[in-house]
Amino acid sequence: METLDLNDKQLNASRIGLGTWAIGGWMWGGTDEAQSIRTIQSAPDHGVTLIDTAPVYGFGASEEIVGKAVKQGAMRDKVVLATKCALEWDSKERVVRNASKQRVLKEADDSLRRLRTDVIDVLQVHWPDPNVDVRETAEAMAELRDAGKIRAIGVSNFTPEQMTSFSEVAAIDIAQNPYNLFERGIDDDVFPWVRENDTRLLAYGALCRGLLSGRMHANREFPGDDLRNNDPKFQQPRFGQYLAAVDELETFAHDNYGKHVLDLAIRWVLDQYPRSIALWGARKPEQLDAVDDVWGWQLDASARAQIEQIVDRHVTDPVGPEFMAPPAQK
Template sequence: METLDLNNKELITSRIGLGTWAIGGWMWGGTDEAESIRTIQSAPDHGVTLIDTAPVYGFGRSEEIVGKAVKQGGMRDQVALATKCALEWDSKERVARNATRQRILKEADDSLKRLQTDVIDLLQVHWPDPNVDVRETAEAMARLKDDGKIRAIGVSNFTPAQMDAFSEVATIDVAQNPYNLFERQIDDDVFPWIREHDTRLLAYGALCRGLLSGRMHANREFPGDDLRNNDPKFQQPRFDQYLAAVNELQQFAQEHYGKNVLDLAIRWVLDQYPHGVALWGARKPDQLDAVDDVWGWQLDDAAREQIKQIVDKHVVDPVGPEFMAPPARK
């Protein structure tokens, strides 16, 4: 297991974190609490010691399940709990950004209760709020850290300019952004910033909503409110482009490493940046079995260039993760 420190001090975690958006059920076709608890409790068995959640994942449901699993399993000293703030929702499950001081302080207290803990290891601003001065947001986060309610501060989906402004008030320990073989937009802006500031990266969507799992096929259907029904990558003709890339990446992984495309996708994220964590979404225990195949090997520069060429050859009409961005408040 590879580890890193999230805030240059004492917060050591695994370089793979368990992502729990799907565990909350919202936009993933519901949830099975008992199975979700077993999944969370099995994570340390694979060396996964970071659990990433958010209030908006199931409107508190994901945090509640994480808190229950950690409490019942006696796991609090084995895992780092990361959650988020600065989104709000109404009774119709309409989500909007709210990074005001009042909202952030309230959300932190609510998250502490749902997670059944007295301190959050990493609290992240989920999305920047164009209606709020980023310095106000940073001040609220700094207060939470000074009060001992959080150990580390993170921002998610921020631009370098927004991180510059935030850093005038509070140190950013972690930046969380979408990053995977098919979504590499941060290479040109966020990556230079985090390297310059020695900031840790939490790469969410490392398997691109399951597209890089190797289990997708052209006739795959997604039930209920599954967000992939609105993801342009899963719509034709783009879907076939991405599936063709996955097929060749599978062949490449097998021929060169005796691995699967899923292993290759996670290894690629880790080898892009030595201070990065790949978030691995799972809601069934067996979905974590493949974690064991990620360790003990690496991709060199030549391999990563070949991988890039494979993706670029097949995906001629690429699209990013912009569809997931929540709106600002009216």
């Protein structure tokens, strides 16, 4: 397992993190708590020490499950807990952005309680709020850090301009953005910023909602409120384009490395930037087995270019992850 210091203060984490949005159930067709706990507790067996969650994932459910799993498994000294703030909800149908200082401070205390810990290793602003000065949000985060409630500060889905303004008040340790072979929108803006500022990149959606797992097929159906029912990538004719790319990527991975497309997709994220971490969503322990196949090999620049050419050749009508963005308050 490759590791990374998250803030130059010996806060070390694995370069693959367990993403727990699906574990919260909301927008993923429900959850199985006992199975989720087993999944979280099995993560360190594969070297996965970073666990990423958020209050909005199941409206507290994901954090509760993570906290219970870590407590029951006596894992707190083995894992890095990352969560988020700056979203609020008045029902399970309406989620809006709220990055006010009051909201951020309250959410931190709520997360500490649900996670059953006295300190959050990484707290991230989930989405920028156009109704709140980013400096106000940064002040709240700095206050939490200075009070010892959090160890590292992150921002998620921020633009370079927003990160620059935020950094005038509080240093950013981690930027979390969507990044995978099918969603490379940050290449031209966020990536140059994190490189210039030596900031860690936490790539969410590294397998693009399972598209890059190699287990999708044209007739796949998704239950209940699964967000993929509304994801343009999973609607024809786009779905066929993405599946065709996955098929050729599987062949490329097998012929050149003896690997699968899933291994290739994660390795591609990690090799794009030495200070990157890929989030790996899993709800069952066996879904983490493939983590072991990511280590011990790399993709050079030529291979990464060939991989991107395969994607661009098949996906002629690409679409980003914009459908997931929650609205600002009116």
